[in-house]
Amino acid sequence: TQLCHQISVNVQLPPEKGGLAGKALYIDTEGTFRTERIRAMASALGLDPKEALSNIMSIRAINTDHQIAIVEELQDLIAKDDRIKLVVVDSVTSHFRAEYSGRENLAARQQKLNRHLHQLVRLAEIYGL
Numbered sequence: 622t623q624l625c626h627q628i629s630v631n632v633q634l635p636p637e638k639g640g641l642a643g644k645a646l647y648i649d650t651e652g653t654f655r656t657e658r659i660r661a662m663a664s665a666l667g668l669d670p671k672e673a674l675s676n677i678m679s680i681r682a683i684n685t686d687h688q689i690a691i692v693e694e695l696q697d698l699i700a701k702d703d704r705i706k707l708v709v710v711d712s713v714t715s716h717f718r719a720e721y722s723g724r725e726n727l728a729a730r731q732q733k734l735n736r737h738l739h740q741l742v743r744l745a746e747i748y749g750l
Contacts, residue, residue, distance in 0.1 A: 622653045625711040629677050630662040632707040638666075643706030644676040646698065648691055650715045654679045676704075685716040685733065692740045699748050708741065708750055 629647055634640025647654055656674055663673035678698075682688035688710070699705045714734065721730030744750060 622651075622711055623658070625709045626655070626658045627662055628707060629709055630659060630666060630668065630673055633663075633668060633673055633676050634666060641706040642704070644678070644702065644704045645707040645709060646695060646705060647677055647679045648682050648688065648708070648710045649679055650682045650688060650710065650712055652681065653711060654681075682716065685720050685737075688716055689733075689737050689740070692737065692744070695744060696747075699744065699750070705748075706750060708744060710741070713738070713741075 625647065629645040631639065632641050632643045632645050635642050659674050659677060660670035663670040680691055682691055692708075692710075695708060699708075717730050717734045717737075721727070721733070
């Protein structure tokens with residue numbers, strides 16, 4: 622989660638400071654997104670904390686189907702805003718593990734997770750995320 626917060630801030634840095642001068646979409650599956658951490662990290666990098674927060678769209682996913690639906694809708698958001706350079710899913714497997722527990726559900730879980738990961742890879746390839 623700390624790494625996810627940090628890269629959501631770092632992507633906003635200008636290229637000469639190692640960033641992409643971009644925005645982030647943060648899909649939070651565990652309720653761990655913390656605005657106070659974003660503010661602190663932004664301040665430490667010399668960014669305006671309020672602006673840094675406004676450049677991160679945080680979306681709470683409540684289960685696997687919701688998480689998948691969010692990613693399906695991201696293409697429209699990304700197409701409308703070319704400053705979006707990063708999509709974070711924290712954590713991509715959390716709901717899958719909880720909803721598909723036990724060996725008898727392993728195949729179904731892996732198939733659904735694989736399709737979801739391919740959704741994310743396609744977005745990354747199409748938009749250079």
